[in-house]
Amino acid sequence: MKAAIISISTILAISLAGSGYLYFNQVQPLQTTQNQLQTKNSKLTNEIQALENELNQTVKQLNRTQQEKEDEIARVKSTKDSLIAEMQSEIQDNQIQITQMADKLKVSIVDKILFPSGEADISPEGLAVLKRVGEILIKSKNKIIRVEGHTDNVPIKRKKDQFPSNWELSTARATNVVRFLQDEVHMDPVRLEAVGLGEYHPVAENDTKENRAKNRRIEIALLPEK
Numbered sequence: 001m002k003a004a005i006i007s008i009s010t011i012l013a014i015s016l017a018g019s020g021y022l023y024f025n026q027v028q029p030l031q032t033t034q035n036q037l038q039t040k041n042s043k044l045t046n047e048i049q050a051l052e053n054e055l056n057q058t059v060k061q062l063n064r065t066q067q068e069k070e071d072e073i074a075r076v077k078s079t080k081d082s083l084i085a086e087m088q089s090e091i092q093d094n095q096i097q098i099t100q101m102a103d104k105l106k107v108s109i110v111d112k113i114l115f116p117s118g119e120a121d122i123s124p125e126g127l128a129v130l131k132r133v134g135e136i137l138i139k140s141k142n143k144i145i146r147v148e149g150h151t152d153n154v155p156i157k158r159k160k161d162q163f164p165s166n167w168e169l170s171t172a173r174a175t176n177v178v179r180f181l182q183d184e185v186h187m188d189p190v191r192l193e194a195v196g197l198g199e200y201h202p203v204a205e206n207d208t209k210e211n212r213a214k215n216r217r218i219e220i221a222l223l224p225e226k
Contacts, residue, residue: 072224075140079105080098083137090129103224104223109133109217111217114218120163120173127180137220137222140222142225143223143225145222146195146220146221147195148218148219149171149173149195150198150216151215156168166198166199169198170198174194177218178194203217
């Protein structure tokens with residue numbers, strides 16, 4: 001009887017020892033791995049949620065930006081339509097061209113309706129034209145108004161002391177237009193830019209009298225703020 005009890009005890013001891021070995025060498029490592037995987041899974045789930053939130057915010061921002069862009073294009077188109085309605089006669093006579101590209105607008109005015117030949121002072125007729133153009137452009141908010149002076153490639157012959165080259169003439173003309181827009185139309189000077197580009201940005205070949213006339217122009221560009 002005692003021997004049987006000892007045998008049973010021995011078997012139980014061996015069994016328990018085996019169970020302990022199994023637990024510490026197989027079960028426990030599996031549980032540890034499972035816990036680590038659960039922790040990683042939870043971390044990845046949080047990261048995915050954060051990325052989804054960021055993506056949603058980016059999409060919303062893009063939608064807002066796109067809508068703002070579309071609204072701005074519509075406002076520029078409204079300005080263009082107003083200019084076309086106001087300057088219809090000059091447009092029909094090919095003295096003014098108005099073009100829009102997205103949220104940018106350009107008003108190109110041939111020099112003969114603004115300046116006497118070879119002069120930088122604006123003629124009375126030119127002042128009236130600029131007044132009408134300016135009173136429409138001033139309504140455009142958050143825009144830079146860039147005035148560019150352009151000439152043909154014929155060298156200056158008169159008043160060379162005042163205008164040694166087409167650079168000086170184009171710059172003086174652009175500056176005088178800007179001064180008029182500031183002083184008489186009361187545009188914010190912070191929004192105004194005057195640039196003389198001389199003969200170096202032609203819209204036609206300087207091979208005929210008609211083409212040279214196209215190159216002698218003032219361009220007023222409505223641009224997004226920088």
